[in-house]
Amino acid sequence: MILTLSTEQEQFATVLHTMLTEADIPTVAQRWAADDPSPGQLVWRQLADLGVTGLAVPTRWGGLAAHPADIVVACEELGHHALPGPVAESIAAIPTLLTALGDDALCETWLPRLATGELVGTLTVPPHVPYATDADVAALVLRAGAQTLRLGVPGARLRSVDDTRRLTEVIDGALLADGPAVGSAVAHALDAGALACAAQLLGAGHALLEASVRYAGQRTQFGRPVGQFQAVKHMLADVAIGLEFARPLLFAAAVALADQPPTAARDVSAAKVACADAARRAARTALQVHGAIGYARESGLDSWLTRIWALVRAWGTQSWHRGRIMAAVTDGGRT
Amino acid sequence: MILTLSTEQEQFATVLHTMLTEADIPTVAQRWAADDPSPGQLVWRQLADLGVTGLAVPTRWGGLAAHPADIVVACEELGHHALPGPVAESIAAIPTLLTALGDDALCETWLPRLATGELVGTLTVPPHVPYATDADVAALVLRAGAQTLRLGVPGARLRSVDDTRRLTEVIDGALLADGPAVGSAVAHALDAGALACAAQLLGAGHALLEASVRYAGQRTQFGRPVGQFQAVKHMLADVAIGLEFARPLLFAAAVALADQPPTAARDVSAAKVACADAARRAARTALQVHGAIGYARESGLDSWLTRIWALVRAWGTQSWHRGRIMAAVTDGGRT
Amino acid sequence: MTQASAMNLDLDDEARTFRAEVRSWLTANAPTAPLPPMDTADGDAAHRAWERHLAQARLSVVSWPTAYGGRNVPPLHWLIFEEEYHLARAPARINQNGLFLLAPTLFTHGTAEQRTRLLPRMARADDVWAQAWSEPDAGSDLAAIRSRAVRTDGGWLLSGQKTWSSRAAHADRAFGLFRTGADRHQGLTYLMFDLHADGVTVRPIRQLGGATGFAEIFLDRVFVPDADVLGEVDQGWAVAMSTAGHERGLSLRSPGRFTAAAQRLVRLWLRSGDQADRSLRDRVVDVWIAAQAYRMHSYGTATRRADDHTPGQQRGPVALSGGGHAASMTKVYWSELDVALHEVALDLLGPYAETGGRRTDPAGRADDDGSGDAWLDGYLFSLAGPIYAGTNEIQRTVIAERVLGLPRDRR
Amino acid sequence: MTQASAMNLDLDDEARTFRAEVRSWLTANAPTAPLPPMDTADGDAAHRAWERHLAQARLSVVSWPTAYGGRNVPPLHWLIFEEEYHLARAPARINQNGLFLLAPTLFTHGTAEQRTRLLPRMARADDVWAQAWSEPDAGSDLAAIRSRAVRTDGGWLLSGQKTWSSRAAHADRAFGLFRTGADRHQGLTYLMFDLHADGVTVRPIRQLGGATGFAEIFLDRVFVPDADVLGEVDQGWAVAMSTAGHERGLSLRSPGRFTAAAQRLVRLWLRSGDQADRSLRDRVVDVWIAAQAYRMHSYGTATRRADDHTPGQQRGPVALSGGGHAASMTKVYWSELDVALHEVALDLLGPYAETGGRRTDPAGRADDDGSGDAWLDGYLFSLAGPIYAGTNEIQRTVIAERVLGLPRDRR
Structure with a gap:
């Protein structure tokens, strides 16, 4: 049994962290939101050079x-830096979907180019993922139905609370595949995407905790740092506890996706529920600890806050995932 | 519009408070729990002298x-002192039930004696009130069904977490009345009992808040009163807020029971949910603020804690009452 | 115990007539589509026009004396007005800083000249007011204010920086505290100033969600005549605090706002699909209960006997004699309720929440009038509730110390 | 990134064999009906007999060295043992004060003589230990201890009063801190004493719910030989604190306890009627998730590489380098989980909760083995979790200061 990061994984995370820190993601994200994705695309190509975009692609x-677990490590770091772009879609869900479908022609067309970073992909999985993020930068837009996979045709733009999530409606394009096997592949993809999403939430939550701790140590009110007030301490301690105990569920879900026991969907749902709740608490607390300054874009909190509110x-x-868990745990089995 | 206590009601509460303080309810309750109800029955007769047992009985x-609202005032005070005995049953539900049935023979047999305190009554309303409290002191044991009212025959004793609630199973005795009118009377009785129960919960919650504030001001740890710690202050402030905003719902429900608008059941449910949540929070916080000492019977907290856990x-x-509220508010009507 | 004065929720003829008048006027006059955002030039103009229209009907400040444009009606009527106003989804009040923060202070501490000069213009939104409380280093700790007012011939010269000033970008005038002495609390003076005066620079703050109109105000030797000192010089702290919980606990945000929103939430729940799923039902119901509790609590406050100034429990070993500090309980209550209400709404919208539920949601879960933005913008707005006007942490400490009587600690 | 050492939840042969042995032994040996309560004479005897039986199978202290009665297995095996033990609903451990609080301290600070003399007897429950930490004026603030140990020939004389001593009424020996010097923290010594010695009076505390066995201990010049000083004289505070978060975060309450209880909760939910009503479903699921999170967290701790002592996030601007203080996070987590679990169970039982769901509940919502008391007693027991072993308020302060690095305040 191994449920902690290997030295290699820690190094991988550190390399990613360094690259993203140097890339000045806040500025990249601002331009991305203003429909200038080129600096962001450069970062995505750096991710490809580090292997991130090929993690879920077969050799x-x-x-x-x-x-x-490696995808979890990467996505947590991408969430920690609030990287813009279709992270869960292009890095996790689409490669998983195409691989699970096992259609060599489709795989050959798309997977090598996803791996090298030549292109990114995005997809919708209604009703869970109703809109496509960043369809204009994606050379591959997919639309997954219950038993169908189609190319997606981008339609009207929609404004998200997170202005780096440039959403569009997508309507059906050419049919790529259909039948029960598609349904099963879509289910895999949904789990892979949900886990990548959960990992980003955890990373974003950690970023907000770190920012809040830093701010609370510096900001003085009533003649002392606000971080000296017990109320502030206890709020931040609860955030830390939430994140600390959500993380092992990410790892357990990663193991489940690798080994595919009957409980895999349950474990992904547990990770998603716990990470989303922990991140939501981190967001609420970060805003409360920062006070009005948290509202100002110059505080830099907004990238994480809005990302969390969207993800x-x-x-x-949460309700759908909780339902999946109850269905799984009432189906016998003592694991 | 009047939604505050009148001077008369405040005086009534004060008289009750004084009487109950002098009656040494903690000792009365201890003996009641040990199956010696005689000191308690004396207090009940004092209640009758003050008119409490006749409040819901027609002139x-x-x-x-x-x-x-007068019944709310009285029951809040009885909860505030954790008086043992079938409060909601004998003071609110049974008089309401018999009056609503409008069977003169039944009324004449029981109501005058309930009003004078010559006897107390208890009842079960399965599934909401499955067991009878204190059937051995009650000369009148009723069992209300969906469309039937019967005398109840006490069976096996059961231990409650609140050892002053001496519960028994009750089986069907002689049929007193049946038909749709009984169902409607039982519904009235259930609302009256729920409101009396809510008022007791609020009173008990207040008693715990008062005890906690007192203790926090006296108990010293780390060289200062624990009530000086921000965490303790904020917990108690939240208790105070919960109780403060639950109380107006009691009054609103009392008005609704008096005037019987179509929203009466909704308003009783809102009061019950809010008072129960506020009391539950008061109990949890009281134990946390008191620490281990709260567990000791000598602390005297246990009467209120266990009463709240039972009521x-x-x-x-809570779930049933919330369901009633949603049913009412989705049925149109803008009140 | 007397039936004559028994508790009741009945409105007398006057109140019933008033409600009917307000309702029918709003039905006839309230805009059917939302006005443009207040922090745009168009929106500013539209909101001012609406306020003038409201004032012409003598409905902009119903509880004020008639001399200033009001109707001199009791607090209960104000609650009724607010219920109707929010049910009609009438526009947000562009002058709320003036109406809810400055006006109560003018009534208590202003001179007759100030009231006559300022209140009628405020009632018609001829002057729209901004608040200028916070400074970069004085947020929760308002007594840390450093902006100064220096004595000059016939008045004062203001210098310094204010921040989180709501409405400042388009408002006419502002009010705030300025340092006139060294003592943290005793050296502050309450002053009103012109936002178009020489030496004033207003810089909007770019913020989350975009649309709530905060700005920074830079002041460089801005002249204010003595006539615009509110209360005594150096007594500004006491002046500001004395009306913090104005109108006997009737606060900044009226219950009408929440009862109307709770109704919309119930409708959203009805449209959001699976009603057998009660997992969100309980949260919707709890919001409804809380809005109702706040409403009934306010009714109680509004109808309290004149000789009774104690909220809540009037007896018992601990005297819960809140007085003005009861406003702290109300503030925590409505601000937490507002956040909960919007969180439930967003959870009902599910994946459509991030866009405010707009356009393509197949279940049609957008807001009932189609303005799906409302829930999302409302959420961002609600999150400011526990922060501004004294953070909820500070309010809880005030409740513990002043209402419950727990021992004070250094802040 | 290497597949060879990829994350996995697989048990190796040794662990699988161990789990199978534990499971089959418990199936054959665990009592099918609950033993009488531990704080009765009958129950005390029955629980001691059970411990002896467990020890004969070398299952009472699996992680201890073989010399003291254990099997010297790694922490993961201990987690497995606990999972099986709680799934089998085997009896509560009468000697848990010894096993979980004293033993780790003996391993770290005890002499070889003390270990040899005390541990094997503890493993067989020949000695049942009580803890004697709290005093009337020293609860959370343990350094305020006033009971004294005064030097005498060949040992010490103990005088004073201890309280909230669990198991003291029937135990053989006890351990605690005693004042041997003036300094709040540097003047305490860790001592073990005989509960049957001259000068010891034990008085059970009458308490809520009745059955958890606390007592007061009055000490009047009770002799303790030098051999029963644990660690250095005057260093008792450091000795006690050093093992407060023993076993690298594996704590007082094992995850197995909660995963087993969460399973029972799911079964209770299944039996409690209307499954379309998901209003309680989410709370049941959240308990299940939390139990699973605690389990996985413990697996991570148990399988961490020997060179890695940092829990959680290993990098980022704030170093979350918890070290021993990670135990504070675990303590808050399991104690809040325990309360939530039992509150949901009682809410599922509805009006039958007050009797523990016994007997006449027509929906048969009592516990699955018929011992409906379990949920109610468990609730009362769970409420002590956030209080004892350092209140959760203190733990949160420790987390904020020691794990997150927020500025310290005077306590």
């Missing part, structure tokens, strides 16, 4: 066929 | 035909 198609209900609502 | 049968789910669970 046969030029990828790393990495363990899902907590993406890739399956 | 025709020797009662005061008081406004339900929060009596006379309709």
